[in-house]
Amino acid sequence: MTAELDQRCIDTMRFLAVDAVQKADSGHPGMPLGAMPMAYVLWDRFLKHSPHNPGWTDRDRFVLSAGHGSMLLYALLYMTGYDLSLDDIKQFRQWGSRTPGHPERGHTPGVEVTTGPLGQGLGNAVGFAIAEAQLAARYNRPGHVVIDHRTWVIASDGDLMEGVASEAASLAGHLKLGKLNVLYDDNYVTLAAGTDITFTEDRGARFAAYGWHVVHVDNGNDLDAIDAALRAARDETSRPSLILVRTHIGFGSPEQDSFKAHGSPLGEEDVRKTKQNLGWPVEPDFLVPDDALAHMRKAVERGVELERQWNDRFAQYAQANQALAAELERSLHSALPDGWDSDIPVFPADAKGMATREASSKVMNAIAPKLPALTGGSADLDPSTKTALKGLGDFNPPLQAGEDAQGSDGGGWSHAGRNIHFGVREHAMGAIANGMAAHFGCIPYTATFLIFSDYMRPPMRLAALSKLHVIHVFTHDSVALGEDGPTHQPIEQLAGLRAVPNLTVIRPADANETAVAWRVAIEHCDAPVTLVFTRQAVPTLDRSRMGAADGLRRGAYVLDDGDAAPAVILIASGSEVHLIVDAAHRLRETGLAVRCVSMPSWELFDAQPPEYRDSVLPPTVRARLAVEAGATQGWSKYVGDSGDVIGIDHFGASAPGDVNMQKFGFTVEEVCRRAQAVLSSATAAARR
Ligand SMILES: Cc1ncc(C[n+]2csc(CCOP(=O)(O)OP(=O)(O)O)c2C)c(N)n1
Numbered sequence: 001m002t003a004e005l006d007q008r009c010i011d012t013m014r015f016l017a018v019d020a021v022q023k024a025d026s027g028h029p030g031m032p033l034g035a036m037p038m039a040y041v042l043w044d045r046f047l048k049h050s051p052h053n054p055g056w057t058d059r060d061r062f063v064l065s066a067g068h069g070s071m072l073l074y075a076l077l078y079m080t081g082y083d084l085s086l087d088d089i090k091q092f093r094q095w096g097s098r099t100p101g102h103p104e105r106g107h108t109p110g111v112e113v114t115t116g117p118l119g120q121g122l123g124n125a126v127g128f129a130i131a132e133a134q135l136a137a138r139y140n141r142p143g144h145v146v147i148d149h150r151t152w153v154i155a156s157d158g159d160l161m162e163g164v165a166s167e168a169a170s171l172a173g174h175l176k177l178g179k180l181n182v183l184y185d186d187n188y189v190t191l192a193a194g195t196d197i198t199f200t201e202d203r204g205a206r207f208a209a210y211g212w213h214v215v216h217v218d219n220g221n222d223l224d225a226i227d228a229a230l231r232a233a234r235d236e237t238s239r240p241s242l243i244l245v246r247t248h249i250g251f252g253s254p255e256q257d258s259f260k261a262h263g264s265p266l267g268e269e270d271v272r273k274t275k276q277n278l279g280w281p282v283e284p285d286f287l288v289p290d291d292a293l294a295h296m297r298k299a300v301e302r303g304v305e306l307e308r309q310w311n312d313r314f315a316q317y318a319q320a321n322q323a324l325a326a327e328l329e330r331s332l333h334s335a336l337p338d339g340w341d342s343d344i345p346v347f348p349a350d351a352k353g354m355a356t357r358e359a360s361s362k363v364m365n366a367i368a369p370k371l372p373a374l375t376g377g378s379a380d381l382d383p384s385t386k387t388a389l390k391g392l393g394d395f396n397p398p399l400q401a402g403e404d405a406q407g408s409d410g411g412g413w414s415h416a417g418r419n420i421h422f423g424v425r426e427h428a429m430g431a432i433a434n435g436m437a438a439h440f441g442c443i444p445y446t447a448t449f450l451i452f453s454d455y456m457r458p459p460m461r462l463a464a465l466s467k468l469h470v471i472h473v474f475t476h477d478s479v480a481l482g483e484d485g486p487t488h489q490p491i492e493q494l495a496g497l498r499a500v501p502n503l504t505v506i507r508p509a510d511a512n513e514t515a516v517a518w519r520v521a522i523e524h525c526d527a528p529v530t531l532v533f534t535r536q537a538v539p540t541l542d543r544s545r546m547g548a549a550d551g552l553r554r555g556a557y558v559l560d561d562g563d564a565a566p567a568v569i570l571i572a573s574g575s576e577v578h579l580i581v582d583a584a585h586r587l588r589e590t591g592l593a594v595r596c597v598s599m600p601s602w603e604l605f606d607a608q609p610p611e612y613r614d615s616v617l618p619p620t621v622r623a624r625l626a627v628e629a630g631a632t633q634g635w636s637k638y639v640g641d642s643g644d645v646i647g648i649d650h651f652g653a654s655a656p657g658d659v660n661m662q663k664f665g666f667t668v669e670e671v672c673r674r675a676q677a678v679l680s681s682a683t684a685a686a687r688r
Contacts, residue, residue, distance in 0.1 A: 005295055006223055010040045011280050012292045013079060014252075017071035018274060019285040020092035020099070022265045027093060027101065030261035031069035033274070034220065034247035035154060035185040041226045042152055042183065043076050044296065046234065050303030051081040054109045057332060057440065058310050060149045061112050061128045065121025065165075066156035066185060067102040068263065073111065074099050079292070080299035082110040086286060105438060105466040113438050114466040117458055119162025122182065123428050125153045126168040127435020127444070129180040129240070130420065134375060134395060135441045137416035139328050144317040146310070146328070150234070153182040157190050161199055164458070167428030172240045173211030174423075175415075176397045180240035181233040186220075187249040191262050204244055213239040220247030252278040331373050331441040334469075334525055340371045341519055347511035349542035356533040356574070357475040359511035361386035363518045364445075368392055368418070371522070375436070376445035376471070377420035379429050382409070384535075385447035385475045393417030426452050430459030430472075437468035443522065449481075450474035450490040450532055453497060463528040464502040471521045472530040477507065478629035480575060480661050481535045485654030492631040497530055498602055499634075506601045507532040509559075509577035511540045512549035513600055520553060520604070534575045536657055541578065551598065555605025556616050559598040562588055566595035568623040568679045571638060573599050576627040576666060583671035594675070595621075599638070623682035625675050629666060642682040644674055 014036045021027035043062075050056040064073045071092060077084045084098060091097035098108050102116030112128075115121040128151040136147040159165050172180055184203065188195045204214045213236040215229045226245065233241035250261025253274040266274060275282050318325035330337060343366040347359065368374050368389040375395075378385045393411035395418065409419040422429040429446045436444040446456070453460070453474055463470045479489045497505045504524060508517045514533065521529040541559070543549060551557025556571070560581055568587070570580035577598050584594040597616055599605060605613065617624070617638065624643035626635040632647035639645060646665050653660055661667075 003223075005291060006040070008289055009044070009079070009292045009296055010036050011278055012288055013040065013072070013075035014278070015275065015280055016075040016078070016089055016286060016288070018266060018271055020071050020074070020089050022268070022271050023090060023285070024093040025265055027071060027265065028068040028263045029071070029253070029266055030189075030249040030263070031066055031156065031185060032072040032075065033251040033253060033261070034187050034249045035069065035072060035245075037221050037223060038183050038185070038217075038226050038245050038247070039072055039076060039154060041223055042230060043080060043299070045227060046230050047152060048149060048306055049080075049299070050307045051077075051110070051300050052303060053307060054082060056303070056307055056310075058147065058149050061125070061151045061439070063113055063115065063121045063125045063128070063151065063153045064103055065115055065125065065153050065159045066118070067115030067121060069154070069156070070099070070101065070103050072154075073103055074108070077108070077110040079296040081297045084109065086288065090286060113435065114462055117462065118156070118158035119164040120431050120434075120459060120462060122153055122155050122159050122165040123168040123431025123459065124435035124438065125151045125180060125182070126172045126177065126428070127432035128439050129172065129177040130175065130395065130432060131436045131439035131442050132179060133177060133415040134418070137414060138372070139324055141317070141321055141324075144313070144320055146314050146317045150179040150181060153180075154185060155182050156185045157187070157195055157199055160184065160203055164427040164431055167425035168431060169207060169212065170210050171423060171425060171428060171432070173207070175395070176211070176238050177240045178237040181230070182240070182242050184242055184244045185247050186244045187247045189249045189257065189259050189262060191259060193259055204242065207242040211239060213241040215241060215243045217243060217245040220245045221251070327372060328441070334440070336522065337370060340367060340522070343367070343370065344515050344519070347515070347540045349544070350540040353537050353539035354511055355535055355537050356508055356511065356514045357386045357535060359514040360473065360518065360531065360533050361388075363515050365390055367518065367522065371443070373441055373443045374445065374522070375418040375420065375442055376433065376447070377422055378447035379422045379426045379452070380424045381448050382407075384449070385473055387445065387447040387473055389418050392419060395420045422446070426455035427459065430456035430463070433470045434459050434463050434466070434468050437463070437470045438466070443469055443471065445471040445473055447473040447475070449476040449488060450493050451476070451488050453490075453493050453530075457496075460497070460503065460528065460530070461500055464500050467502065467526050468528060469525045470528040472528065473533065474530065475533045476535040477532045477574060478534070479648060479652035479664060480629060480657040482657030482660060483654055486651040489652030490630065491648055491651060492633070494532065494628070494630040495633040502527050503530060504528070504601060504603045505530045505532065506552070506604070507574035508552060508600050509541065509572070509574055509598050510538055510549070512543060513552045513598070516549050516552040517600065532574065536575065538575045539578045541581070547598070552600050553604065554608050554612060555601040555603065556597050556599035558595060558616055560584060560596040562593040562595065564593040566618075566621050567593045568625065568675050569595045569597055569617060569621050570625050570627065570671065570675060571597045571599050572627040574628070576629055579666060579668065579671060580627055582668045583675065586668060586672055587675055592679070602634075622686070623675075623679040625671070625678050627666070627671060629661065629664070642678070642685050644678045646670065646674055
């Protein structure tokens, strides 16, 4: 291997990026020009992967957190022999191509996570590293190591500026995630300016303070220095590593070191000059020298050999540890173990009832011992969200005897623990959970108050976009949480979450609906599910006289019906369901035929065939009233033009929860009054 060939490989990929951006007339050439040498050294000498099997279990994970530099990744994937052709590269950013503007998980082989919103990828990477550490601690046995891979990241200034990365890095340092290595493309330039006007802190010192191992490379074109830094990072096993590599954005181009090189095609003239400056043939475009391709394609053979060795190791492991191996295999295929749900309780009818967060705790703790993949935690709210998996260990570096262990969920402090203490870091919690879900072997859950879903929106959206099986638990779901007041009382959050495509939101009415909601959340393995629970107790409905809680699976169902065809339909979710049941009783005493529909999930209901939806909400019954302690936006879809909604389109108040509910119209009297009114106006409209 000669230095010239190394350089040819790097320049081949640099100009694939430049030419693809130029052809698309859109994209980011600056980052690939500057960062390609470090990417090359990493992929050529360090990354453990198998291009012909991008899903190989024990591969290293590579995250391009600076997703705008997507052409850097596509060039690497093509050159190392993934299922991506030169034609795909030429189709960069075009309709239907496999090379979209930013890397998309599930779209391009070899892309581990969807990146582009800066900082998220770094958070995902911490999730990968947590998943690896947890699974290694759980499954590896002395002499039988089957989980042993690293997570590599290329991150940019924008990544390091974003708060989510700070949260995630702080946690990673605390957790001593020694197999996490971040290469920082330290080029002093962002989209709109030099970093001298925005970002002047000592980044190395900052990460050192987080507990990271910090390495500097002064010249991002010095392959030996990069090699030495990556070695140092790999050899450091007890701390994550940050490698600050001083690079030059748009290296070799007339606009080198200028923000102008960041995000626009260079233009024909500057493409030519850049090629000349770096000693590259001006013609043809998309030039791939045979020897460069042949050299980088050796990754395929290496990958096959790495896999073969791993398969041997796994076979020996499976012989020695049959049950563990079977469990691991199941996880690999995202299969649920037989009987995973057999301990989920059935809750007896009880007028006093229990908070759905409380029921959720019981259900989670019935599932978790049988479903090892279920792991997660809260952003410092376990006592409130009730999401601890009791006795299943705390994910943390092992504590020395005698150290303070308050906050423990029992079962010991180690990387095998299934309770992850995220600290007050909602944003990172969401991003980390996405990484864990994108790894294999984990069904991650997160937990906080519903109001703080606002702090998690970006990763929730990405989970939905990239079809990740993450379960979000949100408690304290309405003004009924009470005295904490309007800063803590969600209003528009439900409406906002329901607006996210591919995100299923479920707000169960009582303990038994909560149990079904958890079943759906676990089974719904190709998208995130958001579970919304109450702080306050709600009655456990008497299912011997009402529709079965299993109706939740269909999103909405007839909970309680009169003998006659309904004249009016009351619809509610969550804690307002018992209210409409009580109101219906009272209305029936006046001779009115009332139907109660429990509607815990719009998305599940919308997915039902029209016949089912019409059977629950018959089109002929136009007198409909929806009741939900949140913004009314969107309910008209179900109540129609003649219907009405009791909701809350203003902020809440600091007062006892039951007082709030009463003041804001959530009373049997108000429901009866509005139901009568809606019936009158629907009847009048029908006469017109
Ligand atoms: C959360 C988020 N905010 C804004 C952007 C738009 N954007 C894309 S790249 C970029 C900054 C680029 O600077 P840097 O991260 O240093 O990348 P480089 O210029 O080195 O390519 C911005 C603001 C984004 N992608 N994500």
